[in-house]
Amino acid sequence: MGYKEILFSKNGIATYTLAREFIKYHVGDKIPTVSELSETFGLARGTVQNAVKLLQQSDAIRIESKGHVGSYLMKKNMTILFPVEVMI
Numbered sequence: 001m002g003y004k005e006i007l008f009s010k011n012g013i014a015t016y017t018l019a020r021e022f023i024k025y026h027v028g029d030k031i032p033t034v035s036e037l038s039e040t041f042g043l044a045r046g047t048v049q050n051a052v053k054l055l056q057q058s059d060a061i062r063i064e065s066k067g068h069v070g071s072y073l074m075k076k077n078m079t080i081l082f083p084v085e086v087m088i
Contacts, residue, residue, distance in 0.1 A: 014043050015051040019081045022061050022073065030070045031063065055081075 018037065025031055034052070038045045055061045062075035 011047060011050055014041070014047045015054050017041055018048070018051045019055060019060060022055065022076060023078070023081050025073045025076070027073055027076060029073050031073050033071070
């Protein structure tokens with residue numbers, strides 16, 4: 001599968017959508033749950049989980065779970081989350 005096919009697949013679009021969402025948060029902020037993100041964007045929970053996993057594996061974000069307290073954004077790489085090439 002080529003770059004464009006991956007980027008414009010359901011998972012690619014979900015990953016891009018969530019990347020843009022994480023841009024809004026500051027390091028240390030509590031982030032929405034998978035269920036909340038799923039409902040907000042009309043995506044299946046598995047699709048959201050895969051997108052978040054890909055963003056973490058790509059070193060775009062780092063999320064730390066604090067159990068029942070929630071999950072927090074511990075790192076974000078703006079260059080990966082919103083590359084200049086996407087804007088062109």
